[in-house]
């Protein structure tokens with residue numbers, strides 16, 4: 001009888017060799033048997049990670065809506081016959097699909113990406129190492145994997161990088177941060193905007209390449225409550241909510257920067273600064289259009305360019321002035337009106353009555369480029385227009401008067417203390433230096449400058465809040481023939497909807513009236 005040979009692992013090889021083979025054999029067998037479980041677990045983990053990422057970046061209102069819809073769907077499914085079983089099977093199926101081995105896309109960075117990461121690591125060595133550190137995180141020929149805890153590339157370009165830094169790095173000093181940010185900006189690829197999030201508690205820095213903000217949103221009636229004004233649109237991650245906007249004939253959600261005015265506002269007045277042609281007038285025009293839905297408006301055109309003349313004679317527009325005499329008369333009236341409202345409101349409050357109706361409609365004072373007029377007033381020995389603006393600035397909040405001032409960045413110092421003290425909603429537009437943005441907002445810009453800055457692009461800061469990127473909606477002078485026709489028509493469309501005569505006419509047409 002022929003004796004069959006024993007399997008290799010049971011042959012007369014050394015005992016330790018056989019032990020190792022047995023262990024490998026058992027591990028391979030277990031992996032084969034448990035493969036579906038491992039795949040599904042990996043898929044579930046990927047689903048959970050995706051959900052966590054979405055949850056931490058989505059605006060709160062969207063999270064609440066999704067939570068509500070999911071809970072309602074689960075409730076309905078639970079009532080259906082076999083509903084929970086079917087949901088379980090679908091979940092496992094999608095987890096198995098997500099968790100499959102993706103052999104085509106090998107884990108880890110490609111050779112070119114590894115070279116890029118190593119280059120960034122080496123460049124950071126002089127900035128993040130201190131003499132005497134026995135185990136430096138950053139050292140020449142060191143391992144970048146210990147320092148870079150997360151990274152992402154898209155089409156060969158770095159789009160996010162999360163790095164650790166030693167606890168002794170002076171991350172509280174703006175200059176030290178700026179040095180690291182400048183270096184990363186250069187190494188990660190110029191031409192894009194980057195945001196840097198410093199986590200001082202955990203000694204982590206996250207760099208994120210930001211996509212440009214959309215520039216296609218034009219003037220329109222925004223879905224806001226009374227007292228809310230949309231200054232522009234920002235990143236989804238830094239907005240608390242989204243609002244529906246019409247863009248090229250379709251409606252989509254966009255995250256707005258909303259400025260609140262009125263008696264409970266902590267930033268009742270606004271100051272916008274920018275370079276020439278950066279879009280300050282456009283922002284003030286956009287504010288004026290929104291103001292007309294609920295209030296009355298005074299417009300002072302200090303530049304005398306006639307860019308507010310389209311507002312003259314519209315319902316709710318009390319005056320549009322550009323000459324010094326007219327401006328002084330208008331601002332004097334505004335100061336008296338503020339005092340009158342203040343007295344009326346205070347008397348009503350003392351008598352325990354609600355504020356009288358003639359104080360409730362907000363009054364808006366839009367002042368574009370006042371410093372030129374101040375110079376003129378001084379030369380002619382007349383009252384300083386900014387001095388007349390002090391009463392609305394000081395008492396406007398209680399009296400329902402909101403002031404929005406626009407000025408060139410170079411004229412910031414000439415604005416006077418009342419504007420700088422009371423106008424706490426701030427916007428800085430155009431290609432300003434970091435120092436100019438800091439002077440305008442009281443805080444540095446939250447991103448590196450973009451290579452191309454479209455008109456209406458900049459930063460906004462409400463009070464002591466965070467600095468946000470902002471893109472002002474395109475709101476040209478409708479009589480400006482150089483502006484896009486669609487944008488001019490959009491402005492005229494908003495004016496029509498805020499005209500009570502047009503609104504009542506269209507309502508009566510809808511009701512079949514003549």
Ligand SMILES: Nc1ncnc2c1ncn2[C@@H]1O[C@H](COP(=O)(O)OP(=O)(O)OP(=O)(O)O)[C@@H](O)[C@H]1O
Pocket residue numbers: 215274275276277278279280281282283303455456457471472473474475476477483
């Ligand atoms: N958000 C925007 N979207 C599209 N175009 C804009 C936007 N903001 C401004 N523009 C365009 O840029 C040009 C300059 O805008 P604007 O007059 O508002 O700037 P400014 O800062 O007031 O400058 P100026 O000193 O020339 O008055 C205009 O042609 C305007 O239509």
